[in-house]
Amino acid sequence: MQKIIPIHSVDAVAASDKIHARSIDGIFSRWRWIMVWLTQAFFYGVPWLNWSSRQAVLFDLEAKRFYLFGAVLFPQDLIYLASLLVVSALLLFFATAVVGRVWCGFACPQTVYTAIFMWVENKCEGSHQNRKRLDKTRWTAEKLLRRGGKNLAWVVFGLWTGFTFVGYFTAMRPLMADALSMTVSPWTTFWILFYGLFTYLNAGLLREKVCLHMCPYGRFQGSLMDAHTLNVAYDHRRGEPRRGTVENDRRLAKEGHHQCTSS
Template identity: 60%
Template sequence: MGEPAVKVSVIRMYEARQEIYPREIKGTYANLRWLCVFLTQLVFYGLPWMSWNGRQAVLFDLAARKFYLFGIVLWPQDFIYLALLLIVCAYSLFLFTAVAGRVWCGYSCPQTVYTEIFMWIERKIEGSRSARMRLDKQPWSAEKVARKSAKHLAWGLVALWTGFTFVSYFTPAHTLGSEVLTMTLGPWESFWILFYGFATYGNAGWMREQVCKYMCPYARFQSSMFDRDTLIVTYDQKRGEPRGARGRHVNKAALGDCIDCSMCVQVCPTGIDIRNGLQSDCIGCAACVDACNMVMDKTGAPRGLIRYATENAMEKGLGSADIRKRVLRPRVLIYSAILMLIVGMSFASLIGRDLVKLDVIRDRGSMGREVEDGMIENVYRLQIMNTDERPHRYRISVKGIDSIALATEDEVLLEPTASRAVPVRVRIAHGKGEKGSNKIWFELKAEDDERLRVEEQAVFIVPR
């Protein structure tokens, strides 16, 4: 008698990707999404070509270690503002998520924005959803090769222009453009244009929803920022179920408002069915809301079967007015207060920062020494930084000990947004000051603007 057959099952750790063909939809939220696309890309593509005081308005000049933001010039010493910017972005994300879920993902995230642009190109070249599906199933032909080639060529041009624009924030756009035209582009500029262009082409053209579903960490920790009063895209099961198509012999009174047309699934860029409840793959773009509202208009049912609502609103039947009242809950108020405080402090610090900076470094290789006439001398190096976009002539003075004075030139001219190391010698008369270290202060004052003044403490050594 033979052994019983053993049934072998294969457990797949990775599910093969199912191609998603989102249907084009028109509506309020689609218009809002496209408005965000236009605004974000107008800023991104336009800023490098704006001029300010004879230079590029926004430029991160890594070689010169200067960041230009319109009328503000930031140096490596101003790194604190980058940290504050990251904190503001983090708290803004917390606030927006607590109020309206993944609204950033659905409307302004670069992945969403460029995917919208690439899908628009795809629709213009390959046609509607059904046409694209038919084209992909067809065997290769001259027409298919032509359409696919045209699409990828258009994607490539947009991606390369995006890469060029990204690099132009670090190399002046006019300089970069002339280097491209004369084929004198440097290796690093070439690498980053191609790298960023390839990333745009791959993420927006090929990976699309895969980035949102598997690569973006936000989808994984967003639930920790949600509560039962967070606005989410949701399906009204009480009103929609039981779902079913409307036929001649169907008892319509026994059915809900959902006609099971699957339009909400067809327009979803991540391919989910919102009727199955809140899912981490939902980016909150509300394309399904526009699609469902269009279907409700055709069937004569009221809009809002799929809508922005909260879990409490769906369970308790709260209206729009009640939802708006519950937005101002403690979590939102705390996030808002912290965000406004950080933004206010950052803005005040940025506006009130000194346009001249002074660092004093004493020459440690030369301690206090006695020179002619019995005077005691110390040597220092003054690192002066003029962050203003105008040249200034500064006068250097020193105080803190009787008879203390400079033994070198007391004037220095600094060009706009320039720094300079100035060696100075400081002397005091014999018998002045205490043995050992003495506190002194260097003062730097612009001759043409009394507001440009800075003082820095140092130490003067008197030999024992």
């Protein structure tokens, strides 16, 4: 007769459990922060650049013109954009097949913004152990200040990200003037709030759940990697609880012997 194991006795992490990541340091962590600085300097800085008395990079959907520094593209030129996207996708696939998930670990927007939001969280609430203790304590003035300050910083950063994103489609300098004079159009306001909220939810609340359940790229990465591809993965030989390799080798050999004899 098959033994039924109660679900509450299964030693597993529930999907609703909150993960508090520990702050780490090392060469790969430092490279990640270098990529954070480079990508965000590009994203937040480019809309403010001018080229021949106009914005250097502007996707003017209303006028149906895309300005890329000295080039002006029209709708009939979208074949070049499609070709660029195809080449970028092939380069991404090639990099994954050769060196593993470098895109996901260092340059993916979800990774970059999650790292920024986690840095804010660490500054406002302390280390991962402090955050765990803060979760279990009742609401006090200190907890309200720390949690409120963290979420306020997240909201401000998300809104500035949404504002910058809209600046790629609406000229940034006039948009800033409209924002300062409180005359931003309703549709522009909607997209700023939408993208700001999107950033807040993805990087602040969902985090790794986006990679697990929403990212389409993660669904076919397995077909791009083999046994020799660099990959951060669970080592089944170590087992849980952690034991020595020799001990686990004996355990696996014993389990294999039992399976052979039982079959």
